[in-house]
Amino acid sequence: MKKIINAVDDVLTEALAGFGAAHADLVSVNLNPKYVVRRDGPRQGKVALLSGGGSGHEPLHAGFVGKGMLDAACPGEVFTSPTPDQMLAAAAAIDGDAGILQIVKNYAGDVMNFEMAAEMAETEVATVLTNDDVAVEDSLHSQGRRGVAGTIVVEKIVGAAAEQGADLAACKVLGDRVNAATGSMAVALTSCTVPAAGTPTFAIGEGEMELGVGIHGEPGRERTALISADAIAETLVDAICKSIEPQSGDPVLLLVNGMGGSPAMELYLLYHAARTQCESRGLTVARSLVGNYCTSLDMAGASITLSRLSDDTTALWDAPVHTASLRW
């Protein structure tokens, strides 16, 4: 294992301390229990958005804490769910007396712990479960589809609505609607390596790729020979469109996301290929995002996310956001 770290047990604490110091104008980092909150919150009367999940997917979720997006994020250990005490402490810190919306990626551990926190919370809690990964139905850590990079689209759009004063019920309905309009699928060229494990999560040959890989290295649809960027784009866009069923002429958001170890040049090249695929299906790529947003540590690979847009969700996507990793 080659990583820029000190002791394996200190990786998360030291990375969070660095994140907090680098973005002290935007966020406060609490280390015991671990959570990240907006420095300018809570705001009385605003629905508070809370997300979280295992670490190793940075910038998801802490990089999206700030104005117009999340009020708090709870990072678990690497690839491990955060605990209910983290969620409760974060919820108390962001509570503006208008309810808490939990945005939870569909993994068994996260679902269970966020449910427990919701039951124990003293304020009203609603939950949006994201399950945008069209690759497989059940997986190693999930019943039903996994929540992956499409979660960012949900967080951005619902975050904008909450900032504009939408109430808890409206935020919940909107989040479910955006999740249903969003599909993602990934490929891995290499495995990630979890610091505490010290060895790659899975073995993969020099000429192979994992099609439909999960963000923890979970198996996807199939192990295939490495194919071209154009063929990757066609396969992923095809699988996503079968799920979210956009109609010709529909505006879509196209997110090409790096898994952590692939350079920007390859992500923009894949974006070009994916956009061509969308256009050949009559879709209008109305909004775009390219970069490392929902990663899997040092895995080489990328995912494609498509989200069907409507007038209101487009305006909410465009609304101001001020976080460490999304800002406009």
Next chain:
Amino acid sequence: MKKIINAVDDVLTEALAGFGAAHADLVSVNLNPKYVVRRDGPRQGKVALLSGGGSGHEPLHAGFVGKGMLDAACPGEVFTSPTPDQMLAAAAAIDGDAGILQIVKNYAGDVMNFEMAAEMAETEVATVLTNDDVAVEDSLHSQGRRGVAGTIVVEKIVGAAAEQGADLAACKVLGDRVNAATGSMAVALTSCTVPAAGTPTFAIGEGEMELGVGIHGEPGRERTALISADAIAETLVDAICKSIEPQSGDPVLLLVNGMGGSPAMELYLLYHAARTQCESRGLTVARSLVGNYCTSLDMAGASITLSRLSDDTTALWDAPVHTASLRW
């Protein structure tokens, strides 16, 4: 070689096409010859900033084209200087009749071609040569020190000055001053792989790192055993401080830059370690930047850059910027 590409010969063109389509609100991409310009330019009476260099260091430089930073960037083939015809075409496209400032990283090919373009240009041209890499004096592709991630600090600060109306002579003086106040040094845990080569640029053992590596995989100061993040930070900060000689109490900008293959978690962890090193020397980390900004394709590793700040350069760093990769 495992990369998300189609034909090796099409990598740059397809990546640029993707970049242009993803950021069509900000930039225009010309493919023959290849250059990227601000969509809202040229502005009459404004000094135009032109940079460029071999591709493979993304987002440098095209990701920094936009308001408050570069007016144009010329991407060469991977790790290969752009040609004078690219520079001349870009200069003509951005000329606002107030002169062109070229910002050039110190590599023999870039220096030669930018000099040739300056001689052929029909407008007044000044050049700032960046050489912030404190690792080694001469290198494979440079006489004197190499220009690396500190170039971004020069581009941001001089870009803001030009936006505010500074003339060509003032921009040149400012750029040289910022360059002299800035030092960088990198470590590599793995080699990059150039698409056209198909194999890693250099061999490195499982327990080894290259201390002071260049952004093309050039040798650094020494090949050592992998050391801890704290030890890396101490070694790099020490080498940089010996060069730029900040005094106790000085405000500095701290940039922790990923080389392309290292995840955000490791970069923030290294930022934490580097910040601790700065503070132990009595320095005040007044501004920070953490992420992949000056990369070496898929190389795992990171660089640290320190830049001594003064009141004017701090204000220019804080001035609005609107590019694909820096925005505030």
